[in-house]
Amino acid sequence: MRVVARTAGRGGRTRYHRALPSIEDRRMRLPSLLFVAGLAAVVPTVHAEEPAAAPAPAAAPAAAPAAPKSAVSLEDIRTFTAVFSLVKQGYVEDVSDQRLMQAAIRGLLADLDPHSEYLDGPQIQELTEDTTGSYAGLGIEVVPMDGVLRVIAPIDDTPAERAGIKAGDTIVRIDGKPLPPDDLGGAIERLRGKPGSEITLSILHEGHTVPIDVTLKREVIRVASVKGRMLEPGYAYLRISQFQAETGNDLRKRLDRLQAENKAPLKGAILDLRSNPGGLVSAAVDVSDAFLDAGVVVTTRGRIKEAELSFSATPGDQLGGAPLVVLVDNGSASAAEIVAGALKDNHRALLMGRRTFGKGSVQTILPLDAEHAIKLTTARYYTPSGVSIQAQGIAPDIALSDLALTRRDAPPTPMLRERDLRNHLQGADEGTEPLAVEQDDQVQADYALNEALNVLKGLALQRRPAVSPETKS
Structure with a gap:
């Protein structure tokens, strides 16, 4: 499968x-x-309480059944x-x-x-x-965190990666406007747009205290x-x-x-x-x-x-x-x-x-x-x-x-070797240099x-x- x-x-x-x-x-x-x-896990059953019928004169009142733990209360x-x-x-x-x-x-x-x-x-x-x-966009992975957008990673060879955005960076403003802490989903939507359109992100690099503005042009991302x-x-x-x-x-x-x-x-x-x-x-x-x-x-x-x-x-x-x-x-x-x-x-x-x-x-x-x-x-x-x-x-x-x-x-100072000594014994392959691996x-x-x-x-x-x-x- x-x-x-x-x-x-x-x-x-x-x-x-x-x-x-x-x-x-x-x-x-x-x-x-x-x-x-899956739905049952998040949509609990609603149990409405109905008025109990009057008990029969000779019978003991029946105990009301306990409401299931998953029931949503009327309150x-x-x-x-x-x-x-x-x-x-x-x-x-x-x-x-x-x-x-x-x-x-x-x-x-x-x-x-x-x-x-x-x-x-x-x-x-x-x-x-x-x-x-x-897809069309900037080529950047983000997650909402503490009222800002935290960069998880830029995708290779995309506007975000070429602009120097790195994992751990934080987006604090979009086009000069601060991110609304209660609507980071809307902030993510603002990152989207037509290929060729520009957007300016205020990026706080990991380990820095002052954000910098980075202007990126959206494009079709083919990864x-x-x-x-x-x-x-x-x-x-x-x-x-x-x-x-x-x-x-x-x-x-x-x-x-x-x-x-x-x-x-x-x-x-x-x-x-x-x-x-x-x-x-x-x-x-x-x-x-x-x-x-x-x-x-x-x-x-x-x-x-x-x-x-x-x-x-x-x-x-x-x-x-x-x-x-x-x-x-x-x-x-x-x-x-x-x-x-x-x-x-x-x-x-x-x-x-x-x-x-x-x-x-x-x-x-x-x-x-x-x-x-x-x-x-x-x-x-x-x-x-x-x-x-x-x-x-x-x-x-x-x-x-x-x-x-x-x-x-x-360049480093050349090191003294045996062949640099005067009257050294001749080596079998002296005069030829081994091929260096580039x-x-x-x-x-x-x-x-x-x-x-x-x-x-x-x-x-x-x-x-x-x-x-x-x-x-």
Whole structure:
């Protein structure tokens, strides 16, 4: 069974932003039982109390049955209808019943957790577009937090990423106007717009005290979820920016091309999941399966039977057991955390970087009609070791600080070597210099990637078969 679930990656829409961290929106066709059970969990039965009949003269009065714990009290119903009536009568402007009821529904879901919400037609369409990797906007994932919008991650090669917006940044104003703390959903809507239109965001970078204004131009975002290249002979680099429907297949094709380009089995690979906001659960399972021969990938648990799921790897490691290093940071969320947890707990990869975002819940899309649905948190997911990373994240095996590499202002002082000594004995190959391995420019500029490559080489050396004494010289 192919399960398509959204593990949204930070906040709102993936397109321009995402108001919900790593939305684990499960877009599978659920049986009607799940739909009913899901609604029953949030719409308790109303039990009206009827006047008791007078007891028969000879009979003892019957005890009134206790109201179920899930019943809504008449007092709560009276309070709701009283507020509804007062708003209708006294609000400064006329408000339609439909608008008030939809606001009540949105408030009911919003008060549960940051990821449950009421969806209308355009929002449902946006979720569909997220899985294809093509949409209009800024290319930034955000989540409402403490009256502002916190950036979970910018998407690679988008206006947000090119403007220097990073995971952990905060949006405090949009077009010079402060964000309304009670309507951050509306603020997210203001981020959207037609391709080519401009918007100015006041960005407070992590660790700074003064925000800066950044003007961005909206565009059609087409996200290639998988990129890859050779860093050095034998060592591949794979970058997944988000998890889409075809990410697993694209990863396998990319690995095959890199293997062919290397003309030999790879010695190792780096999988870069930094600032990956998440995506489809099915894609996360496919990617994990590409590097595993067996073992559990992820399990989900909830209150209803249909939320109890387990995904396992199938035989076939695309790297043939070659060492794998996974780069993560505080912008790696949801589906990215599923992959990181699966590879770590199955002892298949070494994690390097910073603690991940910590989005460990699953959201299910429950249709109401052709134009409306609710996105409801129905389960938590667990790594193969049975650990929930909700609000905790995944700690890397090797922690790295958020540093940057810079070139020396002056070349280093040459070191004295044997061949520099006068009257030294002539070497067999003296006069010829060994070929230097040219390092990728990105590796030179990227501290974490540089450290990951060094560790990967060490793991590859440990994997080499021991040399027998007879072959030693």
